[in-house]
Each structure stands twice: as structure tokens, then as C-alpha cells.
Amino acid sequence: MKRLAAALVIMAIAAAVIFWVLTMPQRLDATVTANADAGDAARGERMFNAGGCASCHAAKGAKGDDRLKLGGGLALETPFGTFHAPNISPDRQTGIGAWSGADFMNAMLRGVSPEGEHFYPAFPYTSYARMQPEDIADLWAYMKTLPVVEQANLDHQLPLPFRMRRGLGLWKMLFLSDQPVVAIASGDDQLVLGRYLVEGPGHCGECHTPRNLIGGPDTSRWLSGGPAPEGNGKIPNLTAGAGGIGSWSVKDIAYYLESGFTPEFDAVGGTMVEVQENMARLPASDRDAIAAYVKALPALDSQ
Amino acid sequence: MRKFLYAIAAVGLLVSGVAHADAISDRKALMKEKVGASMGVLAKMAKGEMDYDTAAAVAAFQTMNDVTKTFGDLFPAGSETGGDTTASPKIWEDMDGFKAKLAKFGEDTAAAVAAAPADKDAFMPVFGQVAGNCKACHEMYRVQKN
Known part of the structure; x- marks a missing residue:
């Protein structure tokens, strides 16, 4: 019995040490x-x-x-x-x-x-x-x-x-990873730039990719939208799958980011207004690259 | 007697439900078929996909201005839900703020009609002023549903 208790104490200490080392900020x-x-x-x-x-x-x-x-x-x-x-x-x-x-x-x-x-x-x-x-x-x-x-x-x-x-x-x-999500054939500089802007600084996936139970991004459903994290409504699916924006051309996407107007001349709303106004401040070549990347996303149906 | 009252209540509910469904479909139709269609004409001219035409621009601004006169009446209490709507509950929480945005849209479109821009250079700032109203209102008062 004493031995068991001692073993348990040692295991608990070992677990605590492992936790401490693993979770150390790097x-x-x-x-x-x-x-x-x-x-x-x-x-x-x-x-x-x-x-x-x-x-x-x-x-x-x-x-x-x-x-x-x-x-x-x-x-x-x-x-x-x-x-x-x-x-x-x-x-x-x-x-x-x-x-x-x-x-x-x-x-x-x-x-x-x-x-x-x-x-x-x-x-x-x-x-x-x-x-x-x-x-x-x-x-x-x-x-x-x-x-x-x-x-x-x-x-x-x-x-x-x-x-x-x-x-x-x-x-x-x-x-946490510094690796890109979507694979792109090397040599396509515009797609690589678009991927960088979307997956990196633009942090589009933080809202447009659904999260799992512990709040991590579900990269298997990358940029395919989902329920809005706050309030009511939904976050749009950016891919060409059902419920997405497959009918938009690369030009349509770039124009939306520049002006806030969809191809049907509906206007951007909600928290996307701020995002769109930031995108409008970028060089046109950046918006074109983002649009090219979005158009190249793997198609996923809305859930 | 009780049955009769239930029946009256049921009819009342049905009528108000239908009325609200009408408000929802009416306001959507105005926004899409009048405002959206006009914006399509204006944006195509702004983008250079269509030659600039003063009469067409003024007509589009006028169509928008007409909508602003009745649009605010299409959000009666009870029409928050009950149909396919992307109107935000904030409209009913802050009806004065919503109506103020609509009034601004009315003023800007009236000024655009009065300006009747003669050429594209004169048109662009007027268009920008009018177009800014779309997201200024949607930012607060519209939710995304698709």
C-alpha cells in the first residue's frame, strides 16, 4: 500500500514536470x-x-x-x-x-x-x-x-x-504552425503571395474556418465558413463548394475587396466592413493575389 | 364562445404573420430590384464596363432616392423574424439610428440627382458618396446568413 502511494506520488510529480516542460513558452x-x-x-x-x-x-x-x-x-x-x-x-x-x-x-x-x-x-x-x-x-x-x-x-x-x-x-x-495550409505548386508567385496574405497577416481563417471543440481551426474545412462566433448569422464559405462563392470570378473577388460590392451589387456588412476597408488600402496587386488564391481554394460544401 | 375567440386569435395571428411576411419580402424586393439594380448600373459606369451616361446615372440615383421614402416603413414590430430575413435585431433595438442611416442615404441620393454629373470625372466622387451608404448601414443593421 505504501509502495502504491509512493508510486502514485512519483507519477503525479512526473506528470507535473512533463506538463511544465511541454507547456513552456518557446x-x-x-x-x-x-x-x-x-x-x-x-x-x-x-x-x-x-x-x-x-x-x-x-x-x-x-x-x-x-x-x-x-x-x-x-x-x-x-x-x-x-x-x-x-x-x-x-x-x-x-x-x-x-x-x-x-x-x-x-x-x-x-x-x-x-x-x-x-x-x-x-x-x-x-x-x-x-x-x-x-x-x-x-x-x-x-x-x-x-x-x-x-x-x-x-x-x-x-x-x-x-x-x-x-x-x-x-x-x-x-x-500553432508556421507552415502553409493549402498546397500550391511552386513557381506561381501570385498564388504564393495570395496564400501568404490570406493565411498569414490577413488571418482570414480565424473567422472563415470553423473551429473545433477546443477552439482550434479545423483545417480540413479551411475557409468553408460556419456559424458566426459571436452573435447570430453565419460566416460565409469562401470556397467554390455548395453554399460558397464559386460563381464569383477572380475579378469579382478583387472588386469586392476594393469596393465592398458583390457581383449582384449587394454590399458588404457586419464586421467584414472593417476588413474590406483595410483590403481596399492594399496595392491592387495584393488584392488580385488574394482573389487568385481564394479562387484556387479546394471546394468544400457548406455545412 | 371560447372556440370562437380562439378562431379570432388564430386568424389574427395568421393575418399579422402574413403582413410581416409581406414586409419582409417587400423590403427585400426594394433593396434588391431597385437599389441593387441601380447600383449595378452605377458601378458598371464607375468601373468603365459601361460608357458614362448622365441620364442613366440620374435615373439610378432617383430610383434609390424613391426607395428611401418608403423603406423605413417596412420594418414593423414583429417583422424581426417570420421569413427569410437578414435584417439585424439591432434595427428594432435602435430604430432611430437605423432611420438616421436611411435619411442620410436619402440626402446623398437627392444631392446626386441635383448634381446630375456631366461627365465621369464629376460622377466618381458623387458615386462614392452614395455608395458609402450601403456598407455604413449594413455594418450595423444587416447580418450574414448564407
Whole structure:
């Protein structure tokens, strides 16, 4: 009996140690972050628009220059609780002005904070992990030029099990990857660019791909839509399967991203309005690439 | 007597249900066949797929403006559901805000008719001003269902 108890205690300790090691936040190698502070702000603006940073981190409904005040904004209501988008303005106290470029890169590519904690994946680093380090350096340079906003962060409202960030280490083992989702024959530069913009900075899959029970993206149903994570309604299927947008041409998709009008001249609505307005700020060649990639998606019927 | 009252109530429900179904199909028809079709003409001219024509543009702006005069009456209480509708519940939670968006659409289309842009260069900013109303309203008051 004593022996059994001792064995159980040892096993419990071993399990705890294994959990601790497995869930340890993994920072990037210093060689990856070497140029994190040497980005180009002008190029970074493109990544800022592609990434839709303002949609969550600026005040709700902000238009014009107010989009650049990233004091935090959106309350994202999810099945796991309510997440409040934090202040990412260059304020040193309440924002991220005291971060280094390497800190920012670890946040974007690894979902790890400067304090070495896991961020919740409401911050879509599962997509940003596919970005090139140079693009993140450029984005960082641009973000440092934005207005300082002094505004304290709100705490996320989460039920107890989800308040322990350490467990996210396991979640990341399942869902965090820098590899592309859709296979594309090498040599097609436009499709590769479109895939990069959609799967990486654009983080389209965060809404347009359904999630499984533990909130991970179901990549077998990539970009095929599903129920809206918040409120009522549905997220559209972007593929050519039944219920999708197979009748749209590449030009139609690019025009929708530029103008907000569908081929039937219905207009974009809901949270997609912000996304579309960000896409409209990109070079036309980027919208064409996104459209080409969307048109090339494997067809999946809506469920 | 009780049966009679039930019957009256049933007929009442049926009539109001039908009336709301009418409101839903009427407002959808106006939005699609009038506003959407007009937008199609305007956007094709804006994109250069169709030659710019002042009369066609003014007619399209006028059609839209006509819709704004009656569209707001097609959202009676009770027509939130009961048919195939993508109207957001926010319309009924914030009817004043919804009507304000509609009034803005009315003003912009009236100004576009009055401007009667002579050529495409004059047309483009007027078109942009009118077209911005679509998503300005849909952002708040329309939900995606397909």
C-alpha cells in the first residue's frame, strides 16, 4: 500500500514536470530576431492594413486617423469567455512602447509575451506565425510611429479553467504552425503571395474556418465558413463548394475587396466592413493575389 | 364562445404573420430590384464596363432616392423574424439610428440627382458618396446568413 502511494506520488510529480516542460513558452532563436528593430516603417503600413490591427485594437467604429490610435477596443465574446483587445500603442506604461522588436516578434510568431507568458489565441498569432520576420520588423517600425494612447487594459473575463495560461502550451502544440495550409505548386508567385496574405497577416481563417471543440481551426474545412462566433448569422464559405462563392470570378473577388460590392451589387456588412476597408488600402496587386488564391481554394460544401 | 375567440386569435395571428411576411419580402424586393439594380448600373459606369451616361446615372440615383421614402416603413414590430430575413435585431433595438442611416442615404441620393454629373470625372466622387451608404448601414443593421 505504501509502495502504491509512493508510486502514485512519483507519477503525479512526473506528470507535473512533463506538463511544465511541454507547456513552456518557446521564444524565438536570437538569429530570427536579429533584425527585429531594423524594419522599414513605410513598408510596414502595408502589413498593418493587411493584418487588420486597427479592427480590434482601435476604438470600436473608429474611422480615419482614429484607426491609428491603438489604445485597445474590441470586446471579443467567444464560447471561452470575453477577451478585451489590449493597448498596443507606443505608450510605455499602458501600451507596448517599452517592448523591443524581438519582444514584438515573439508575440506575433510565437504568441509569447515579454514576461514569458502565453497570449490567448484571441490574438490571431496562429495566423501571424506564418509571416516572414522581415515583414514583422517592418510592421514594428510602423507601429512605433503611431500616436501614443494612455489607456489601461481591461482584464479578460474568463471562467476559471481558462484563466491559467500555462495550459495554452498544449493548445499551441496542436494548432500553432508556421507552415502553409493549402498546397500550391511552386513557381506561381501570385498564388504564393495570395496564400501568404490570406493565411498569414490577413488571418482570414480565424473567422472563415470553423473551429473545433477546443477552439482550434479545423483545417480540413479551411475557409468553408460556419456559424458566426459571436452573435447570430453565419460566416460565409469562401470556397467554390455548395453554399460558397464559386460563381464569383477572380475579378469579382478583387472588386469586392476594393469596393465592398458583390457581383449582384449587394454590399458588404457586419464586421467584414472593417476588413474590406483595410483590403481596399492594399496595392491592387495584393488584392488580385488574394482573389487568385481564394479562387484556387479546394471546394468544400457548406455545412 | 371560447372556440370562437380562439378562431379570432388564430386568424389574427395568421393575418399579422402574413403582413410581416409581406414586409419582409417587400423590403427585400426594394433593396434588391431597385437599389441593387441601380447600383449595378452605377458601378458598371464607375468601373468603365459601361460608357458614362448622365441620364442613366440620374435615373439610378432617383430610383434609390424613391426607395428611401418608403423603406423605413417596412420594418414593423414583429417583422424581426417570420421569413427569410437578414435584417439585424439591432434595427428594432435602435430604430432611430437605423432611420438616421436611411435619411442620410436619402440626402446623398437627392444631392446626386441635383448634381446630375456631366461627365465621369464629376460622377466618381458623387458615386462614392452614395455608395458609402450601403456598407455604413449594413455594418450595423444587416447580418450574414448564407
